[in-house]
Amino acid sequence: MxxxxxxxxxxxxxxxxxxxxxxxxxxxxxxxxxxxxxxxxxxxxxxxxxxxxxxxxxxxxxxxxxxxxxxxxxxxxxxxxxxxxxxxxxxxxxxxxxxxxxxxxxxxxxxxxxxxxxxxxxxxxxxxRFDPEYNNLRKLVESGEAGELLMLRGLHRNPSVGESYTQSMLITDSVVHEFDVIPWLAGSRVVSVEVKYPKTSSLAHSGLKEPILVIMELENGVLVDVEMNVNIQFGYQVATEAVFEKGLARIGQPSGMQRWRDGEFLINEHTDFTTRFAxxxxxxxxxxxxxxxxxxxxxxxxAWDGYLVALSCEAGVKALDGGVIPVDAAPRPDFYA
Amino acid sequence: MxxxxxxxxxxxxxxxxxxxxxxxxxxxxxxxxxxxxxxxxxxxxxxxxxxxxxxxxxxxxxxxxxxxxxxxxxxxxxxxxxxxxxxxxxxxxxxxxxxxxxxxxxxxxxxxxxxxxxxxxxxxxxxxRFDPEYNNLRKLVESGEAGELLMLRGLHRNPSVGESYTQSMLITDSVVHEFDVIPWLAGSRVVSVEVKYPKTSSLAHSGLKEPILVIMELENGVLVDVEMNVNIQFGYQVATEAVFEKGLARIGQPSGMQRWRDGEFLINEHTDFTTRFAxxxxxxxxxxxxxxxxxxxxxxxxAWDGYLVALSCEAGVKALDGGVIPVDAAPRPDFYA
Amino acid sequence: MxxxxxxxxxxxxxxxxxxxxxxxxxxxxxxxxxxxxxxxxxxxxxxxxxxxxxxxxxxxxxxxxxxxxxxxxxxxxxxxxxxxxxxxxxxxxxxxxxxxxxxxxxxxxxxxxxxxxxxxxxxxxxxxRFDPEYNNLRKLVESGEAGELLMLRGLHRNPSVGESYTQSMLITDSVVHEFDVIPWLAGSRVVSVEVKYPKTSSLAHSGLKEPILVIMELENGVLVDVEMNVNIQFGYQVATEAVFEKGLARIGQPSGMQRWRDGEFLINEHTDFTTRFAxxxxxxxxxxxxxxxxxxxxxxxxAWDGYLVALSCEAGVKALDGGVIPVDAAPRPDFYA
Amino acid sequence: MxxxxxxxxxxxxxxxxxxxxxxxxxxxxxxxxxxxxxxxxxxxxxxxxxxxxxxxxxxxxxxxxxxxxxxxxxxxxxxxxxxxxxxxxxxxxxxxxxxxxxxxxxxxxxxxxxxxxxxxxxxxxxxxRFDPEYNNLRKLVESGEAGELLMLRGLHRNPSVGESYTQSMLITDSVVHEFDVIPWLAGSRVVSVEVKYPKTSSLAHSGLKEPILVIMELENGVLVDVEMNVNIQFGYQVATEAVFEKGLARIGQPSGMQRWRDGEFLINEHTDFTTRFAxxxxxxxxxxxxxxxxxxxxxxxxAWDGYLVALSCEAGVKALDGGVIPVDAAPRPDFYA
Known part of the structure; x- marks a missing residue:
């Protein structure tokens, strides 16, 4: 020992x-x-x-x-x-x-x-990166058994946020996780970020225009669209659908005890990140x-990954005001190979 | 035309x-x-x-x-x-x-x-016999691709019944469907019927002792246990799990639109037979x-199938009082081959 | 009669x-x-x-x-x-x-x-519009019980297409269905169309650059992103996820007999539109x-709906070459109210 | 520390x-x-x-x-x-x-x-008793929110066993787990054990007659039927369906990454107990x-629970030869209260 x-x-x-x-x-x-x-x-x-x-x-x-x-x-x-x-x-x-x-x-x-x-x-x-489902999805990408990865469609939904949660925190506090995990899943870094605005939720506080749809292009051509939503009320949900050449994979579906009650079949969904990512x-x-x-x-x-995420966040915050914002990074030093 | x-x-x-x-x-x-x-x-x-x-x-x-x-x-x-x-x-x-x-x-x-x-x-x-899921299960039995069928585990649940629904109607009105469809699925007739009593639901009216567990033996050795339950409150559910030598099949899971609401993932279940068997x-x-x-x-x-079901029902009603009740049928006339 | x-x-x-x-x-x-x-x-x-x-x-x-x-x-x-x-x-x-x-x-x-x-x-x-799941989703939108509809995330996947299937047919033959059903679901017409290109599938024939991601804005602010994919190999899948203020709904999940075989739990997926939309x-x-x-x-x-779809298709075909293409329609005549 | x-x-x-x-x-x-x-x-x-x-x-x-x-x-x-x-x-x-x-x-x-x-x-x-799903089911029983528990329908399936696995081990090595967890779930001890024989799997070795259906009565009236199957080939599966007065709960459904491949929607099932009960x-x-x-x-x-399980196993082994075998236990000493 x-x-x-x-x-x-x-x-x-x-x-x-x-x-x-x-x-x-x-x-x-x-x-x-x-x-x-x-x-x-x-x-x-x-x-x-x-x-x-x-x-x-x-x-x-x-x-x-x-x-x-x-x-x-x-x-x-x-x-x-x-x-x-x-x-x-x-x-x-x-x-x-x-x-x-x-x-x-x-x-x-x-x-x-x-x-x-x-x-x-x-x-x-x-x-x-330590979540079992993300790991299984990454193994599937690496195995090549479903062909090349073409697209990732993600979502990150929180029940609600307080007044202190600002517009840019959609990027720096929430999408920040996607900026790390998506390149890790797809094996390629982010080269541009764009933000689209759906209809704004009336349940968001007055300073917040959300949900947003974040679109990323990766260096290897994979396209990513992520819904970022911090007032979905019903629960906490983080999920990704991966589109391969020959098939499809999805992570983030609720699991556990199945119940039938009041005319409905149901499974508990997470309500915050502590159980989803326990x-x-x-x-x-x-x-x-x-x-x-x-x-x-x-x-x-x-730390290099942390630096790349910081670059993506800066592009993401700019993208809140419109346009396709490029993400330019220096090459990865051998020290971090 | x-x-x-x-x-x-x-x-x-x-x-x-x-x-x-x-x-x-x-x-x-x-x-x-x-x-x-x-x-x-x-x-x-x-x-x-x-x-x-x-x-x-x-x-x-x-x-x-x-x-x-x-x-x-x-x-x-x-x-x-x-x-x-x-x-x-x-x-x-x-x-x-x-x-x-x-x-x-x-x-x-x-x-x-x-x-x-x-x-x-x-x-x-x-x-x-005209329900798509029962048909798919029967095709799987006939195909032999999962090996021999060994056992069927069924359930038939109704939300509730009125005072006019008697103990013997558990058999003659409800299990009667299993007496037809189970032999059709398994390709073999019922040779005995037995009834077991779980804890009695306090929601059943005073004349009713239910749910019951009905156990049938088929001529080819397949064993069948069916839960018959007419006060389950939550909805209408008819399902069967088939145990094969090399695998398993289950029919009767609710399908349709998936929703997330109030911390739960849910799908509507049927509430009566008109939608389940539309x-x-x-x-x-x-x-x-x-x-x-x-x-x-x-x-x-x-009509011969109808006669066999009548025989099974008579055994089933006797079995409500205890014992393993045999079902003896004359051989099927060529007229009905 | x-x-x-x-x-x-x-x-x-x-x-x-x-x-x-x-x-x-x-x-x-x-x-x-x-x-x-x-x-x-x-x-x-x-x-x-x-x-x-x-x-x-x-x-x-x-x-x-x-x-x-x-x-x-x-x-x-x-x-x-x-x-x-x-x-x-x-x-x-x-x-x-x-x-x-x-x-x-x-x-x-x-x-x-x-x-x-x-x-x-x-x-x-x-x-x-006659599919039961689309109808249930529309009823949920109309009921308002999940709050306002904010976003629709769709997908339309075919196993494969032949050499005669051209790039513009992605819009005119396939996305055309979304141009009708999405406005019907959301209660609002399409005002712009944009196309994004994910990594191109190597399984698509040489004249085809796909899948594509089609982004539509509706007049009421609802944002729509639809993956259009005609070489997914595994089956035929049409699904939509609707993001509401207070919850979520998804249609298009495969249903029917559940099986367990070779270390896997599985349900058959559709392989063409004839069963999906029977x-x-x-x-x-x-x-x-x-x-x-x-x-x-x-x-x-x-016919007016047909005309609106034709307008959207024309915008969609233009959008294949880049840009956000507006869809301008005359007001609906009272004749079609 | x-x-x-x-x-x-x-x-x-x-x-x-x-x-x-x-x-x-x-x-x-x-x-x-x-x-x-x-x-x-x-x-x-x-x-x-x-x-x-x-x-x-x-x-x-x-x-x-x-x-x-x-x-x-x-x-x-x-x-x-x-x-x-x-x-x-x-x-x-x-x-x-x-x-x-x-x-x-x-x-x-x-x-x-x-x-x-x-x-x-x-x-x-x-x-x-430390599995999250069994714990959630037990909480549901204790909460009373679904009404009284009436019946438990279980299953325990192994891919295969070697020649050294004997008929009585179906009880002493496998059902033994149910003899502990079922009384813990239902809050009541086993009072009788009975065994029924479905069609015997041809994949079982010659000394083995299985699967078996084990029926237990609990002191509080709850009826239990458990399928015990050690040659199901496809994987490792332990599941229980609990029938309450007002609803239903099921544990043991496979979860994790969802995939679509070759016309099928699928989720990996466990193949042995090390992952199912990790x-x-x-x-x-x-x-x-x-x-x-x-x-x-x-x-x-x-240790008292261990003693009660030993009594149930003895009854279960006897029941392999037929009959409803009672399980008689002395009252629990205060030492183990």
């Missing part, structure tokens, strides 16, 4: 608390050794679920105290860079919740800093912990 | 009215030429949907008036024999709603009378009309 | 032969009284299935001989106008297979000619025959 | 090796500290996956060496008692793979021995480890 990995969680909000529970209670080979959180109340609440963990207000202090073997960043995206830099400089493995950083310029800075190390140390928390979150963390133990450090999307 | 078949309907209750509509408005090559109904109010109501049809109170009068080419019997089972006899004696083709007659003794009398004609003239209204009823009548035009006269279960 | 409607079929190719069988063997209140077909071999073959029908080479002769009460046109679209004109001038009810005519100019001529009659006499054969074709014809008997003459899409 | 639980695995065959992997790589708060296995080759193979674990040939030695905090028994059932006795005498928490012991007499001895401790220490490895096995062990940390020691079926 190898030594249990000492993980420091940066940020003890909802997402951080969820990761603390996951690492301490459902993950093999790791435990929470430090909670880095400036808000005292949050830190105290989190500490109750992490007996023995030390409390810090700054990542630098946790590093100086040699309190962590690895870092899990769960603060909002705009605070990622100031945590990533010292953690990278300390040579620590990092699991960074999405996005890597909020824009491509700062992402590029991180990518450049990371390349001073011997190998990639950052894994970005795009957990869909397995994905657990597998993401276990895979990362295993990769750190094995020395590969990264078991999923890396 | 051959001459339109003049059909006389005997009985203008709900079932008769439904057949009048079907024959006049959805069937090719036939029309209602006579309504035989002693109740004047019913006869008048039915006449409105059958312009040009003559009204009679007795089948003998319709025959004497040469008003019909064929007869469709839709009165309750206990009144079938007095209609069947003159219709047979007149040599008319007959579609007789199930059951042929209420007991095996009277069924045998009909079977003997019919054998004085050149060929079978009676088709019994077990419409499940296609079966239409095809049954069209097939019968076609068979009469072609001179084969019968396109489905014949 | 009203007099059986004497229907003259114009064109005895595959579609005509299918309608002859339908009217003579599965339709109440009508029969084929005339086959209008210049090709002698085809006419003779068709005559075998239509005993008693007279043979003509020109519609004018059938009219002159008073051989028909109504006309069903099943010749290719470019030959519709020369049949429609004399039939309209004779005041006959007409069921015209889609399209009304191949272009909006000729469609407009027909629409103008028809307005000289007392009421619309032409029904166009867009049979999807009920729709039958109901279309029965409804039309009933409407003629009742004197309303038209029970589905009328 | 509490101290990692030191688990000794008794038996390093397929099941033991699977548990070693699970505890070391997918379980939080525990690790394999000892492998107790007399076969040197097996022990050596297992040791490679359990770095740092000590090797023993007898449980007594592992206890004497203070090498374990808890014991997981994965040897065949006939060897359970000689491991259970010293482990109980040492006061260790135990997870014992099913069955507790092979017969009710020895199970009773264990139950009596265990009662000398302060509380139950044995959890029996009936992992179905989540159940993982949750079972994590729950047990958590219970040991919390001091409750048992988080699932206890």
């Amino acid at each position: 190898s030594k249990s990995l000492r993980v420091g969680v940066v940020g003890a909000g909802a997402m951080g608390a969820d990761h603390i529970d996951r690492i301490n209670n459902r993950t093999s080979g790791a435990h929470i050794s430090a909670i880095i959180e400036p808000d005292a109340a949050r830190a105290a609440a989190a500490a109750e679920d992490a007996p023995g963990a030390q409390a810090f207000t700054r990542i630098e202090d946790a590093i100086a105290a040699d309190a962590v073997d690895a870092v899990l960043i769960a603060v909002p995206g705009q605070f990622h860079e100031p945590v990533l830099v010292p953690a990278l400089e300390a040579g620590l493995p990092i699991l960074c919740e999405k996005p890597l950083t909020p824009d491509s310029e700062s992402s590029l800075r991180i990518v450049e800093l990371e390349q001073k190390l011997d190998k990639p140390h950052i894994q970005v928390g795009f957990m869909r 397995t994905a979150y657990d597998r993401q963390i276990q895979s990362w912990v295993d990769a750190v133990h094995e020395g590969t450090l990264v078991a999923g999307p890396n | 051959s001459k339109s078949l003049r059909v006389g309907v005997v009985g203008a209750g709900a079932m008769g009215a439904d057949h009048i509509d079907r024959i006049n408005n959805r069937t090719s090559g036939a029309h209602i030429s006579a309504i035989i109904e002693p109740d004047a109010a019913r006869a008048a109501a039915a006449a409105e949907d059958a312009p040009g049809a003559q009204a009679f109170t007795r089948i003998e009068d319709a025959i004497a008036a040469d008003a019909v080419d064929a007869v469709l019997i839709a009165v309750p089972g206990q009144f079938h024999e007095p209609v069947l006899v003159p219709a047979l004696e007149a040599g008319l083709p007959i579609l007789c709603e199930k059951p042929l007659t209420p007991d095996s003794e009277s069924s045998l009398r009909i079977v003997e009378l019919e054998q004085k004609l050149d060929k079978p003239h009676i088709q019994v209204g077990f419409m499940r 296609t079966a009823y239409d095809r049954q009548i069209q097939s019968w009309v076609d068979a009469v035009h072609e001179g084969t006269l019968v396109a489905g279960p014949n | 009203s007099k059986s409607l004497r229907v003259g079929v114009v064109g005895a190719g595959a579609m005509g032969a299918d309608h002859i069988d339908r009217i003579n063997n599965r339709t109440s209140g009508a029969h084929i009284s005339a086959i209008i077909e210049p090709d002698a071999a085809r006419a003779a073959a068709a005559a075998e299935d239509a005993p008693g029908a007279q043979a003509f080479t020109r519609i004018e002769d059938a009219i002159a001989a008073d051989a028909v009460d109504a006309v069903l046109i099943a010749v290719p679209g470019q030959f519709h106008e020369p049949v429609l004109v004399p039939a309209l001038e004779a005041g006959l009810p007409i069921l015209c297979e889609k399209p009304l005519t191949p272009d909006s100019e000729s469609s407009l001529r027909i629409v103008e000619l028809e307005q000289k009659l007392d009421k619309p006499h032409i029904q166009v054969g867009f049979m999807r 009920t729709a074709y039958d109901r279309q014809i029965q409804s039309w025959v009933d409407a003629v008997h009742e004197g309303t003459l038209v029970a589905g899409p009328n | 509490s101290k990692s639980l030191r688990v000794g695995v008794v038996g390093a065959g397929a099941m033991g090796a699977d548990h070693i992997d699970r505890i070391n790589n997918r379980t939080s708060g525990a690790h394999i500290s000892a492998i107790i296995e007399p076969d040197a080759a097996r022990a050596a193979a297992a040791a490679e996956d359990a770095p740092g674990a000590q090797a023993f040939t007898r449980i007594e030695d592992a206890i004497a060496a203070d090498a374990v905090d808890a014991v997981l028994i994965a040897v065949p059932g006939q060897f359970h008692e000689p491991v259970l006795v010293p482990a109980l005498e040492a006061g260790l928490p135990i997870l014992c793979e099913k069955p507790l012991t092979p017969d009710s007499e020895s199970s009773l001895r264990i139950v009596e021995l265990e009662q000398k401790l302060d509380k139950p220490h044995i959890q029996v490895g009936f992992m179905r 989540t159940a096995y993982d949750r079972q062990i994590q729950s047990w480890v958590d219970a040991v940390h919390e001091g409750t020691l048992v988080a699932g079926p206890n």
Whole structure:
């Protein structure tokens, strides 16, 4: 039995608390050794679920105290860079919740800093890559047994969002997941983004014009259209239909107990991402912990992937105002091959 | 274009009215030429949907008036024999709603009378044989592609029944359909019937002990268990699961528009037999009309099948009191081969 | 019983032969009284299935001989106008297979000619409007119970097409159905059409660049994206997903017998339109025959609908070369209200 | 962070090796500290996956060496008692793979021995209780929202079995799971067992007469019929349909990626229990480890449940020869309340 990995969680909000529970209670080979959180109340609440963990207000202090073997960043995206830099400089493995950083310029800075190390140390928390259905679909693409992939038709639906959810967050908070998982599924990067407007839902708050239809072209010719919808009311649904030359595959159909009641046959649908992607979150963390133990450090999307997503998001935000917006990326450095 | 078949309907209750509509408005090559109904109010109501049809109170009068080419019997089972006899004696083709007659003794009398004609003239209204799903299942049995059929697991569920529905009607009114369709599916007759009692539904009226589980053995060794349930509340459901040596088939799953609403994925289930078996009823009548035009006269279960069902029902009613009740039938006459 | 409607079929190719069988063997209140077909071999073959029908080479002769009460046109679209004109001038009810005519100019001529009659006499054969699932979806839109309709996401997939199937036929032969049924579902006409190209299937013949994604805007703001795919190999599939403010509905999922075999759960998919739309074709014809008997003459899409579809097709063909192509229609005349 | 639980695995065959992997790589708060296995080759193979674990040939030695905090028994059932006795005498928490012991007499001895401790220490490895679908079904029963449970209709199908699988193993190796999970679902113990024989599969080896239909009556009146089938070829399937007064629920339908191929819509079915019950096995062990940390020691079926299952198995084996066999159990001691 190898030594249990000492993980420091940066940020003890909802997402951080969820990761603390996951690492301490459902993950093999790791435990929470430090909670880095400036808000005292949050830190105290989190500490109750992490007996023995030390409390810090700054990542630098946790590093100086040699309190962590690895870092899990769960603060909002705009605070990622100031945590990533010292953690990278300390040579620590990092699991960074999405996005890597909020824009491509700062992402590029991180990518450049990371390349001073011997190998990639950052894994970005795009957990869909660990979802069993997305994995089965990717295997089908790679197998070639249905012929070439021609088109992907996706949808991402949330029950509702609050007033603080802005128009650009449709892209940066929600479609951001598609910008990571679609190229991974199709084996090709995004080269342009376009947005179309269906009839606007009267249930969206006044500042929001949605749903939107996001159209992406990939470098290999695959066309993608994704419905992004944050007020669908009925539940939480993420699904993709893949059109191949010789057949079709669809993921995201609800499963589980079938019932008959009141003239209807029914199956429960998810109502938020925590159940839809429960397995994905657990597998993401276990895979990362295993990769750190094995020395590969990264078991999923890396910082370069995070940079590409930032580029797509910038194009997507521009596309909200109309037009087909190109996504131009530098070639992938060998460091991230 | 051959001459339109003049059909006389005997009985203008709900079932008769439904057949009048079907024959006049959805069937090719036939029309209602006579309504035989002693109740004047019913006869008048039915006449409105059958312009040009003559009204009679007795089948003998319709025959004497040469008003019909064929007869469709839709009165309750206990009144079938007095209609069947003159219709047979007149040599008319007959579609007789199930059951042929209420007991095996009277069924045998009909079977003997019919054998004085050149060929079978009676088709019994077990419409499940015309349901597309039952037909696909039967084709799978016959094809042998899934290996030998070993077992059939069935269910027949109604939303509710009134006080007039008695314990023995579980057998004679409901399981009666299984006694016809199961041997047809499996290619082998029923040799014994047994009844088991699950916990009794508190929603059944006080005179009713149900659901019941009916177990049948077929001559070829196939075992059948059928849940018969007349107070399931949620809808109307008839389904069968067939266990083969190398696989499995199931019919009766709801289909149609899929919806998502209030955290649920749902499909409408049937709420009564008129929609579940709409296609079966239409095809049954069209097939019968076609068979009469072609001179084969019968396109489905014949009077001998009706006699076998009567025997099974008698065993089933006995089995309500316990024990494994054998079903002994004489060999099928060549006339019905 | 009203007099059986004497229907003259114009064109005895595959579609005509299918309608002859339908009217003579599965339709109440009508029969084929005339086959209008210049090709002698085809006419003779068709005559075998239509005993008693007279043979003509020109519609004018059938009219002159008073051989028909109504006309069903099943010749290719470019030959519709020369049949429609004399039939309209004779005041006959007409069921015209889609399209009304191949272009909006000729469609407009027909629409103008028809307005000289007392009421619309032409029904166009867009049979999807008679499909039970499309009807259920339309009822859901009209009910408002899921909130406003925001978006429709469709797909139309064929197993394969021959060399004679050209690029523009993707629009005029296939998407043409969407141009009729989508406005009917959404209650609003098409105002623009755009085409996007996914990766091209290597299984399409060399002259064909497909699948395509067709994007339509409707006057009420509903956005529509339809995948049109004629080389999907696996089967025939037509489906639509409707996005409402408060929920979701999907039609087109395969149904029927469920099987388990070789590690898989499976349901047969359709392999061509004859089974997918069997009920729709039958109901279309029965409804039309009933409407003629009742004197309303038209029970589905009328000539004005046919003209609008022609306009959309013209925009769609232009859109194959790029751009968002507007669809401008004159206001609907009161005659067609 | 509490101290990692030191688990000794008794038996390093397929099941033991699977548990070693699970505890070391997918379980939080525990690790394999000892492998107790007399076969040197097996022990050596297992040791490679359990770095740092000590090797023993007898449980007594592992206890004497203070090498374990808890014991997981994965040897065949006939060897359970000689491991259970010293482990109980040492006061260790135990997870014992099913069955507790092979017969009710020895199970009773264990139950009596265990009662000398302060509380139950044995959890029996009936992992179905940890399957999400079984749990959802149980919640539905307990909620009462569908009315009283009346009947359960189950099935357990394996692709095939070897020559060493005997007739009585249908009961003791396979139906044994139903004897545990059905009373747990229905909240009532088994009072009788009966076996019916469908047509025998020609694919079963010559010593085997199967499938069988097992009928159980529960104390609360619920009737259960379970198809037990070990040569179904197509896959591995465990499912249950629950009939309530006001509705119906079914678990066990395959889920995951939907595909369309070769005229068929399909979903992969399981082919063995390792994928069907992957989540159940993982949750079972994590729950047990958590219970040991919390001091409750048992988080699932206890030794008394194991004794009741042994009684049902004895009745089931007798029932293979015919008749309705009663299951008589002493009242549950307060110790197991």
